[in-house]
Amino acid sequence: MSSSHDTVPTADSKEVAFFNSISDLWWGSKNLLHYFNSLRVPLVRDGLIDTGLVKKKFVNSSKPLExxxxxxxxxxxxxxxxxxxxxxxxxxxxxxxxxxINIAKSHATLNPSLTNISYFCESVEDHAKHNPEKYDAIVASEVIEHVNEPELFLEHCTKCLKPGGSIFITTFNKTWSSWLLGIIFAEYIWGFIPRGTHTWDKFFDPKDIEVMLEKFNCRTRSVRGVIYNCFTKTWHWWWSSSITYTLQGVKRHE
Ligand SMILES: C[S@@+](CC[C@H](N)C(=O)[O-])C[C@H]1O[C@@H](n2cnc3c(N)ncnc32)[C@H](O)[C@@H]1O
Incomplete structure (x- = not known):
């Protein structure tokens, strides 16, 4: 069956259709992506502070990324x-x-202070064409394991990045423990991730992402393991990146 995404190389039409079909879950009851913000928001904030992109006067303010x-x-x-x-x-x-995207747009209207968000139903390929080196940070959280042609995906993401800017990725490692805990337990036994969300073949060892990012002039600044405790519904930094991890890459000035 053909779809409107067939001409977008990074799009896996089945994946896009899957997430569309469960889009009522984004803002249904709180899910593990909501809880994950407790780590990924500080990851982005502190990563940008530590690489000198945040103006000193904003560092300790309530709006550090101004x-x-x-x-x-x-x-x-x-x-x-x-x-x-x-x-x-x-x-x-x-x-x-x-x-x-429609759900994201309508949810943002519930908070009148969120005037600084724009949403577009667009591929990263198209966005990169019109927005080269525009952003201080690119965030791709729980996405690379759902795309086709991940290297091309990263190439277009990093095209949008200013030199000195950072790309933040969160994803699953390609290990037996990510298969057992991230798919079998999380999707089929405990059930806190919808069944069919993940395909183990599309997971990455962080080293593979580092190698791909190097091709696009980005050095990996950090790889940090994270783990979800489904009993307390909390995420934690963890000594091992064998299941899930975060990665910050910085685009070189050249
Ligand atoms: C697991 S969700 C992550 C959502 C969000 N980043 C978060 O963490 O709350 C993966 C999302 O990636 C999107 N996606 C998959 N392939 C994509 C592509 N090639 N370009 C843009 N988005 C894509 C899906 O439509 C889906 O909404």
């Missing part, structure tokens, strides 16, 4: 987009799922 621009690629319903925007930056959220 003046910065962030692109949230594969933003879904805007769960992370909204919390990043609350830190004062201008955030653009893009996703190929039109239902997800």
């Amino acid at each position: 003046g910065l621009r962030i692109l949230d690629v594969g933003c879904g319903g805007g769960i992370l987009t909204e919390d990043l925007a609350a830190l004062g930056c201008a955030v653009v959220g893009i996703d190929l799922g039109s239902d997800s």
